[in-house]
Amino acid sequence: MYSLLFDDCLSRGKPLFSGGIRYLGGTLETYGNINVSDSLTAIKQLVYDEGKISVEELQHALAQNFSGCDSLRSLLLEAPKYGNDLDSADETAARFHNDLCSMIRGMAERVGLHSYLPVLINNSMNTTFGVTTGASADGRLANTYMANANNPMSGMDKNGITSMLNSLVKLDTKHHAGAVQNMRFSKEMFAGLFEKTKTLLSCYFENGGAQTMITVLGRGDLEEAMAHPELYPNLIVRVGGFSARFVELSHDVQLELLNRTLY
Amino acid sequence: MDTPQLSGWLLDIQRSSMHDGPGIRTTVFLKGCPLSCKWCHNPESQKFSPQLAYFTEKCTLCRRCESVCPTGAHTFSSQKHSFDRNACIQCGKCAKACPSGALKLFGYQATVEEVMAVVRKDKKYYDASSGGLTVSGGEPFAQFSFTLALLKAAREEGIHTCVETCGYASTEQILTFLPYVDYYLFDYKLTNDELHQAYTGVSNQKILYHLDLLYTHHAKIRLRCPIIPGINDTPEHFAGIHALEVRYPDLCGIEIMPYHDMGKPKATALCRANEIEAATASQAQKDAWRREMARCGCSESILNSL
Ligand code: SF4
Ligand code: SF4
Numbered sequence: 001m002y003s004l005l006f007d008d009c010l011s012r013g014k015p016l017f018s019g020g021i022r023y024l025g026g027t028l029e030t031y032g033n034i035n036v037s038d039s040l041t042a043i044k045q046l047v048y049d050e051g052k053i054s055v056e057e058l059q060h061a062l063a064q065n066f067s068g069c070d071s072l073r074s075l076l077l078e079a080p081k082y083g084n085d086l087d088s089a090d091e092t093a094a095r096f097h098n099d100l101c102s103m104i105r106g107m108a109e110r111v112g113l114h115s116y117l118p119v120l121i122n123n124s125m126n127t128t129f130g131v132t133t134g135a136s137a138d139g140r141l142a143n144t145y146m147a148n149a150n151n152p153m154s155g156m157d158k159n160g161i162t163s164m165l166n167s168l169v170k171l172d173t174k175h176h177a178g179a180v181q182n183m184r185f186s187k188e189m190f191a192g193l194f195e196k197t198k199t200l201l202s203c204y205f206e207n208g209g210a211q212t213m214i215t216v217l218g219r220g221d222l223e224e225a226m227a228h229p230e231l232y233p234n235l236i237v238r239v240g241g242f243s244a245r246f247v248e249l250s251h252d253v254q255l256e257l258l259n260r261t262l263y
Numbered sequence: 264m265d266t267p268q269l270s271g272w273l274l275d276i277q278r279s280s281m282h283d284g285p286g287i288r289t290t291v292f293l294k295g296c297p298l299s300c301k302w303c304h305n306p307e308s309q310k311f312s313p314q315l316a317y318f319t320e321k322c323t324l325c326r327r328c329e330s331v332c333p334t335g336a337h338t339f340s341s342q343k344h345s346f347d348r349n350a351c352i353q354c355g356k357c358a359k360a361c362p363s364g365a366l367k368l369f370g371y372q373a374t375v376e377e378v379m380a381v382v383r384k385d386k387k388y389y390d391a392s393s394g395g396l397t398v399s400g401g402e403p404f405a406q407f408s409f410t411l412a413l414l415k416a417a418r419e420e421g422i423h424t425c426v427e428t429c430g431y432a433s434t435e436q437i438l439t440f441l442p443y444v445d446y447y448l449f450d451y452k453l454t455n456d457e458l459h460q461a462y463t464g465v466s467n468q469k470i471l472y473h474l475d476l477l478y479t480h481h482a483k484i485r486l487r488c489p490i491i492p493g494i495n496d497t498p499e500h501f502a503g504i505h506a507l508e509v510r511y512p513d514l515c516g517i518e519i520m521p522y523h524d525m526g527k528p529k530a531t532a533l534c535r536a537n538e539i540e541a542a543t544a545s546q547a548q549k550d551a552w553r554r555e556m557a558r559c560g561c562s563e564s565i566l567n568s569l
Pocket of ligand 1: 315354358
């Protein structure tokens with residue numbers, strides 16, 4: 001019945017997915033992209049450029065989930081991370097983003113579609129998949145959340161909001177069908193410095209930003225809500241493409257949100 | 264020396280600063296200050312040379328610092344870690360090796376061009392918000408040639424410049440800077456000169472003279488007044504603040520900065536004697552100050568900045 005509502009289906013006498021429609025498009029969601037690019041950045045710098053870690057040491061540490069390898073993990077964590085307007089990390093992220101996007105687009109024919117584009121929204125699946133994913137070379141522990149969509153790994157953007165916004169616009173939006181950019185503001189910043197916040201966001205859009213999802217919180221609100229959920233039944237947060245009552249989210253998803261940088 | 268290659272001692276570069284002058288700014292913190300305010304909330308900025316800070320409570324006694332230190336400054340005996348500051352040559356090796364963040368080297372050198380490479384990244388945000396570069400410290404005027412070159416470089420790229428100063432420098436230096444500074448954040452610490460000397464190490468006479476000098480040259484100045492419980496929260500000083508407001512009606516505002524004790528752990532970690540007892544000002548205390556300031560004649564705008 002649904003096919004009746006689309007051009008061509010009736011004249012061709014075929015349903016939607018069986019050749020009825022002229023142009024059939026689809027999308028593919030990807031997860032952990034930023035963990036991949038941050039890992040590649042760390043490996044390039046520490047294994048190849050500086051030779052501080054050998055491939056074998058890294059393999060061993062990842063297999064052990066870094067147990068007994070704290071100093072190696074510190075090195076990985078200190079390596080440049082996407083979201084700080086640092087060329088090395090952002091260039092790797094942009095290159096990975098472009099390569100991944102064009103690879104997916106190039107597969108349209110193989111999957112029988114006219115257009116096939118990546119989508120970077122994730123909802124909370126970056127956490128769902130993260131809890132069954134091993135440790136990664138960006139210093140992320142096994143079985144913990146991954147970065148949401150193409151946002152910096154939670155809490156790794158430490159260089160001020162202008163740096164984070166500058167990093168975001170380095171991932172070209174023309175290559176995909178949609179992405180979300182999460183921003184957490186404190187009440188002091190969002191309400192107290194409203195004009196400056198407005199300027200920040202307009203600059204971001206002028207620089208090529210396409211989208212933003214904003215959560216405004218009091219400092220300590222999420223920590224309090226985790227400790228006393230009964231007091232925060234109505235605390236609504238943006239997750240990754242949808243809003244939710246914070247207290248109803250799973251513990252792992254709550255942690256991912258809690259660790260995002262609050263500007 | 265070629266100006267872009269001139270190097271200075273930095274503590275940090277902080278992007279997206281919202282409280283260090285107009286608009287959205289990048290603040291460059293320089294190391295070294297001619298004053299030694301006992302309440303300084305950035306004690307790591309006072310000395311002109313690098314310093315190693317040791318945060319005792321973060322140490323896990325892993326002894327990695329001991330194994331990398333070229334001078335044997337870290338020693339361990341019966342689960343106790345001792346750090347010999349006099350033996351330390353500030354090479355920074357132990358801070359790099361420490362896995363728990365218990366050791367941190369404050370201070371590094373950077374050239375004007377290296378600093379500008381960071382500063383210019385947010386040019387669009389400055390332009391849209393009337394923001395720019397702020398040079399803070401420490402005391403920016405103390406690294407005379409470096410700060411001057413940095414301000415000139417920013418100006419050449421059309422970036423607004425602001426300096427956060429204690430006002431203590433040679434008059435000649437202050438005048439040399441004049442054409443390159445768009446905005447001053449000027450500290451006013453204590454009205455009573457004897458106390459000023461006791462708590463900051465220098466007299467306030469020259470500082471007040473420079474404030475007057477800048478004002479007469481129509482500089483844009485915002486006065487910043489740190490208020491420290493038990494030290495300058497007195498009617499005498501509040502009246503002194505009000506007197507400046509009357510004398511200099513065209514100031515770009517007077518801002519009260521209530522003391523917070525966040526600098527104390529850093530002071531301890533730098534083995535700097537913790538010289539004042541004061542704790543972060545409470546709300547009740549601020550309310551009392553507000554009443555007292557009003558009694559001393561301070562305007563609404565001063566009271567509201569508290
Ligand atoms: S900075 Fe260098 S000299 Fe000083 S304690 Fe550390 S390793 Fe030793
Ligand atoms: S390296 Fe750091 S944690 Fe280990 S003993 Fe030295 S100060 Fe303590």
